[in-house]
Amino acid sequence: MNIVVLTKWVPEPEGTPTIGEDGLLVREGADGGLDPGDEYGLEAALQLVEAAGDGEITLLTMGPEIAQAALQRGLAMGAHKGVRITDESLRGADSLVTARVLAAAIKRQPFDLVIGGVESTDGYTGIVPAAIAELLGLPGLTFARELHLSDGTLTIERQTAAGYDVVVAPLPIVITVTAGATEPRYPSLKGVMAAKSKPVETLTLSDLGLSGDDVTPTQTVAEVTDAPPKQGGETVEFDDTTAARIADVLAEAKVI
Amino acid sequence: MALGSGGTFEGVSPSDLQPTDLIDIDHLLSDEEKQIRSVAREWVQRRILPEVEDWYEKGEFPARELAKELGELGFFLMQLDTEWTLGLNSVAYGLVELEIEAGDSGLRSFVSVQSALCGHAIHAFGSDEQKAEWLPKMASGEAIACFGLSEPDSGSDPGSMRTSAKKDGDDWILNGTKMWITNGGCSDIAIVWAQTDDGVRGFIVPADSPGFTANDIHKKLSLRASVTSELVMDGVRLPADAMLPEVQGLRGPLSCLNEARYGIVWGVMGAARSCFETALEYSKTREQFDKPIGSFQLTQKKLTDMALELYKGTLLAYHLGRLKDEKGLKPEQVSVGKLNNTREALEIARTSRGILGANGITLEYPIMRHMTNLESVITYEGTEEVHTLVIGEQLTGLKAFT
Numbered sequence: 020m021n022i023v024v025l026t027k028w029v030p031e032p033e034g035t036p037t038i039g040e041d042g043l044l045v046r047e048g049a050d051g052g053l054d055p056g057d058e059y060g061l062e063a064a065l066q067l068v069e070a071a072g073d074g075e076i077t078l079l080t081m082g083p084e085i086a087q088a089a090l091q092r093g094l095a096m097g098a099h100k101g102v103r104i105t106d107e108s109l110r111g112a113d114s115l116v117t118a119r120v121l122a123a124a125i126k127r128q129p130f131d132l133v134i135g136g137v138e139s140t141d142g143y144t145g146i147v148p149a150a151i152a153e154l155l156g157l158p159g160l161t162f163a164r165e166l167h168l169s170d171g172t173l174t175i176e177r178q179t180a181a182g183y184d185v186v187v188a189p190l191p192i193v194i195t196v197t198a199g200a201t202e203p204r205y206p207s208l209k210g211v212m213a214a215k216s217k218p219v220e221t222l223t224l225s226d227l228g229l230s231g232d233d234v235t236p237t238q239t240v241a242e243v244t245d246a247p248p249k250q251g252g253e254t255v256e257f258d259d260t261t262a263a264r265i266a267d268v269l270a271e272a273k274v275i
Numbered sequence: 276m277a278l279g280s281g282g283t284f285e286g287v288s289p290s291d292l293q294p295t296d297l298i299d300i301d302h303l304l305s306d307e308e309k310q311i312r313s314v315a316r317e318w319v320q321r322r323i324l325p326e327v328e329d330w331y332e333k334g335e336f337p338a339r340e341l342a343k344e345l346g347e348l349g350f351f352l353m354q355l356d357t358e359w360t361l362g363l364n365s366v367a368y369g370l371v372e373l374e375i376e377a378g379d380s381g382l383r384s385f386v387s388v389q390s391a392l393c394g395h396a397i398h399a400f401g402s403d404e405q406k407a408e409w410l411p412k413m414a415s416g417e418a419i420a421c422f423g424l425s426e427p428d429s430g431s432d433p434g435s436m437r438t439s440a441k442k443d444g445d446d447w448i449l450n451g452t453k454m455w456i457t458n459g460g461c462s463d464i465a466i467v468w469a470q471t472d473d474g475v476r477g478f479i480v481p482a483d484s485p486g487f488t489a490n491d492i493h494k495k496l497s498l499r500a501s502v503t504s505e506l507v508m509d510g511v512r513l514p515a516d517a518m519l520p521e522v523q524g525l526r527g528p529l530s531c532l533n534e535a536r537y538g539i540v541w542g543v544m545g546a547a548r549s550c551f552e553t554a555l556e557y558s559k560t561r562e563q564f565d566k567p568i569g570s571f572q573l574t575q576k577k578l579t580d581m582a583l584e585l586y587k588g589t590l591l592a593y594h595l596g597r598l599k600d601e602k603g604l605k606p607e608q609v610s611v612g613k614l615n616n617t618r619e620a621l622e623i624a625r626t627s628r629g630i631l632g633a634n635g636i637t638l639e640y641p642i643m644r645h646m647t648n649l650e651s652v653i654t655y656e657g658t659e660e661v662h663t664l665v666i667g668e669q670l671t672g673l674k675a676f677t
Contacts, residue, residue: 037342061451063487068668085379089311091306092310095310095314128662143352146469205314205318205321205348206310206314206317207314207348208311208314208315208348208349208350208353208363208371209349209361210314210349211307211310211311211314212349235479
């Protein structure tokens with residue numbers, strides 16, 4: 020059972036990120052770490068490998084030196100090895116470029132399953148895993164809130180707005196795992212100490228056989244502006260219509 | 276989830292230094308030390324802080340449950356370099372103690388007694404068989420240990436202890452009472468120090484030995500989330516191999532206390548940090564006379580004074596940690612750290628309580644809990660007075676007590 024877990028270094032989610040003059044996030048010197056959304060997928064991978072009794076989990080990330088910290092955290096949680104792709108020309112990579120690079124790295128080794136979070140906590144595009152599935156020519160099962168593996172077939176409960184769909188596919192496949200699908204384990208001191216001796220491979224674009232057009236973004240950031248301030252909301256006075264109005268608001272928000 | 280505390284990367288640029296570390300003490304730490312600290316900080320935030328107020332109010336401590344988790348995380352006996360334990364360096368070990376005591380001094384006491392007092396006793400003075408039997412179980416949390424030195428009438432003067440161990444053939448017979456024993460009532464074994472014909476010796480006493488009873492002490496107003504007990508030994512018969520063979524005299528227990536005191540030097544800075552952070556946050560949001568109380572000069576002076584002592588105490592702990600690994604610590608050097616840091620932590624807790632006014636007296640905020648805990652911490656492992664006189668003797672060459 021070989022699983023690739025897609026991981027990303029993101030700035031501290033509770034902090035205010037710094038955006039550079041080029042419209043890109045400033046990562047150097049910023050406080051951050053492994054995307055919390057990735058931990059659910061990693062936990063799912065750890066549980067699958069533990070249930071299978073053998074297997075290897077490879078953390079895959081793309082990013083500068085700082086991204087090493089995200090790998091270290093994942094290795095401390097129990098992943099077996101890490102791969103980091105770094106290249107100056109990848110600065111400002113869009114989702115498609117990122118997917119091409121990650122797909123090229125995934126193809127280097129045999130694998131059964133690729134697991135990602137639903138979306139990253141900084142970029143929020145939510146399309147990289149699906150694009151990877153397409154580039155690899157594999158089924159992409161997204162929004163898994165539960166997963167069961169049996170005889171080389173993975174069954175997931177796919178979270179939808181109304182409930183869930185049951186989706187089945189034979190391995191190898193690409194999936195995304197929702198927040199809350201698993202309860203990520205704490206890294207232990209033993210894990211941190213063991214992570215020191217786990218292998219981390221650093222690759223460049225030429226190691227992946229990619230160049231030029233493969234990594235030229237088709238999207239660029241034209242402008243970054245502050246989000247509009249939050250509006251005041253609606254105050255509902257208490258009378259006979261209040262309950263019905265609240266029910267309407269909740270229905271519009273699709274929470275009931 | 277806060278990654279600054281939970282993530283593995285804590286790179287700090289000058290613009291985002293935290294109020295708890297304006298002078299960038301973090302700069303002195305290795306990445307690995309910061310990762311280790313993160314493990315402890317995150318566990319305390321997720322596991323301890325949501326529950327500790329209730330434990331404290333009820334006077335409970337889920338020792339078995341926590342022992343298993345602490346063992347799995349690698350927190351027990353973490354400083355010992357053995358095949359069963361991690362062998363953390365002294366600064367990494369100290370950082371873990373600090374984060375744990377930022378949770379509660381009772382929790383830190385639990386870890387210190389297991390690791391520094393009992394783990395060290397068996398590691399330093401036990402036979403190979405004793406180490407192989409107990410260290411793995413204590414590291415995993417399967418076995419909980421307590422350390423019996425103080426007695427009802429023997430505190431700062433341990434040489435006056437009455438507990439005795441007499442030879443009966445090859446066996447030993449133990450009689451006596453130990454008092455103020457952290458973990459006493461929840462332990463599988465007690466390391467008991469007793470007078471023999473050859474001076475003070477240490478014994479590993481299984482808690483299920485006939486004649487051994489542990490009575491928990493209730494009605495405490497400090498360390499309420501911690502088990503504190505009296506140990507009674509009434510003709511407890513032990514085999515010859517229950518004795519720790521490698522030490523004789525008070526040097527044995529005193530060496531264990533030095534190890535535990537070193538952890539306290541770090542730990543209390545965690546309690547102090549928790550109080551300071553709470554008071555700082557409160558002072559920015561609490562308004563009186565139409566402005567935050569943090570804008571008043573008297574409050575800013577209190578906050579500044581607390582911050583200074585927090586930084587100085589943490590730097591002192593850091594220095595002693597590096598010194599410990601590089602050339603070892605003399606007891607009087609540990610006394611400097613224990614005396615200064617417990618005293619300043621208690622002062623910070625009291626000042627913080629004042630800033631919170633009436634709100635400071637409830638369990639809604641951690642301050643009064645830390646403050647009452649620190650009243651024990653400043654007393655145990657050598658009182659303020661004893662450490663003062665240890666240092667005084669080094670300064671003058673004159674003994675104030677014998």
